[in-house]
Amino acid sequence: MDSIILNHITKQYNDFALRDVSFAVPQGSIMGLIGENGAGKTTTIKLILNMIRADAGSIRVFGLDHVKDEREIKEQIGVVMDESCFYEALKLRDVAAIMRNMFKTWDDAMFSSLAKNFGLPGNKKLKEFSRGMKMKLSIAAALAHRPKLLILDEATSGLDPIVRSEILDVFLDFIQDEEHSILISSHITSDLEKVADYITFIHEGRVVLSESKDKMLYEYGILKCGADDFAKIDAGDIVSFRKSGFGYEALTADKNAAAHKYGNMVIDSASLEDIMLFTVKGERK
């Protein structure tokens, strides 16, 4: 079963369009949404949350219609945006008091425990919290009503590696329950390489790739060669290439086939960042 299904979603703006976006977030998995700034990641998340309306296509969350069954769906979702959205004058106990009255399933003990584990001070106002602490608070608030789905929009951006690592561990804990799923957008691809099960790559409003992360990392590779060897590569065997002072680098979607065909060339594994970079910046042969 899929937690989220997007079917041929289209959204037109004056200067940007999301076109025919389709992907699914399987239950029990972490889906990473990657793409450069302005690619359409946040627009996609806003569409799922019914903050904006799609021009065409359908979205189902937990098998329910995301507009008609909005309240029922949102009772079971925890959302973390790229900034903490609570008033700066509040303290932890105020946040708990607010959320307790918003979610039927709010768990005070769980919130206190998460706040304690995250080292959040109960006696300080949020305006005294660091950015990392604010994000941890948002994550604690999102988790403490025991959601089945977490949606995170650039939640780890701008945080130091230690805090990011702590937060990623929390996500991995959350996903231990097979009913739980996470949709996380980020341009820090190394984070997603650590935790994501699936990756959806959006570029200029279109889904370029949406598949298992392991499959992507296993299948994609980078051919490294000089100008003479590069001339021998069939255009159909590579996605795109980049020329540098040392020669050519070309991204292939089938590393093993390329290794077999071009045995004399060096082929390295491709990271998510490589796949993103070559797709966005690379040239077509």
Add this chain to the structure above:
Amino acid sequence: MKGLLVKEFLGTKSFFRIYIFIIAICLIPMIATGDGEFSAGFATGICTFIGGMMCFTSFAYDASSRWDKFVLTLPYTRRQIVGSKYAFSLIMVGIGMGIGFALNLVFAAARVATIDMEVAAVMAMLVSFAFLFISIVIPLIYKFGVEKSRIVVIIIFLVPFMAFIAISNTMESGVEGGFAGSLQSMLPLLMWLLPLIGVAALAVSYQIAVRVYRNKEV
């Protein structure tokens, strides 16, 4: 909707301290002159005004903390979110007016002011104006945002105020009894009519705000 109201009150609780400051200011003319009539009227007016202004403050806080986006991820319909803003604004007007009236009672008990029909008429008018203010401000903010609405609200309230002054001057110079006299004779009618207009404006305003917010993309 309870959670949304809890958020409003906890988020703006520091603002309640301003009432203590205002009460202190209201006492100054009374202490200076020994007459509490001005202080009583001033307290009722300013406390109600601040109550009405709290809806603006609440929207401004929402925008600065980005709560206006986050609230749409919570299990509420847009109608409920709009409803919570009206409920909070009306409660704040009630609290403001309640504080003002409580001061009137204290002054009356201290025999420095009296509570009569004039006080009731002033309160009826104040609450009506607060209703009208809320009715105009909330749909405007949903449509144009806090910053743009601030300018529009100043214009909306400045134009009638200037017109009032102009008409008042003209009538006082040209008509026997002056504008004040005319207003005096209309007072009983206005006392009943204005609150009704205020309530009707709120009902229409709420429907408009819901419609605007439903179509809004955040």
